[in-house]
Amino acid sequence: MAAALHLGRLDPNRLPSGRELQSLPYFDRRPRGMEGWILFLGRDEYRNEIYVVGKRSMGETFDNLIVDLIRALDLPREEVLLLDTAPLVNWPLAVGGFLSRRMGITSIGRPLVIWGLRRIFARLAAFVRENRPLWQADR
């Protein structure tokens, strides 16, 4: 949802409906075992490429791995911006995601995910807005 807000696919000033959320790419539809695959979502108005990745409970392990891979491969560090939305995940999202994706019980899990997402929508919109200067800089 943060990536969708970044790409302007969701209006940050209006709470999206469940149907709108369900129409987002990869929304609660990523096949099991696909965590860790970095998925392309689109380009923003500055031609930045936007990706999403599920990292389960990796926390800082993920950031360390990416940053050190960049260094080991001698890639330009400034071209990668990691934005971690995990601290915003609430219990309905965590439980709903587990039921839906891990257990395959979408009938219970998906409504929970939608409820959880709608509850943190304002905070996610603020998160994207506050970080915007990071990718707007020097553009």
Place this chain on the structure above:
Amino acid sequence: MAGRPVIFLYICPTGTTAALAAALHLEQLPPDRCPPWEEFLALPGLKLNRERGKLFFAGRDSAGRPIYYAAVGPHGKLAGQITTSFLALWGLPGEAVKVMEAGGRVSSLVFWGWRLKSYLLMYWGLRRSWRGLSRWVSRAKDGDGGWGMEPGKADP
């Protein structure tokens, strides 16, 4: 990026087995026998608290390939998938970084020794799995010469 050798990345939950696998790869440890207890305690990779996800450079092997190791907690498979898909973003082939999961190659005593902060238990586990680990490293090592380069030639 052409002409680069493969980067070997040994991973395991704690980093200890991965560090030993890297040392075996670099021929810093004998492949046929676990080092004696005193030598084991002096091994540079033997550290109980290692920052997860960080890549530690162990050295370059005889073919000039860089060897790294990392602790990744219980996320070995995830770390492999992240690495492979991250390479694809840059147009790099998946084999540019060879992620080798070393944790499953040793007795679970090594892991429990780490959890209980018992070097003795870790050592016991390693002694039991040493040959298997070194055979696995040897196979991994001989498996690939590099990408974008002629076999057997390292980058300058």
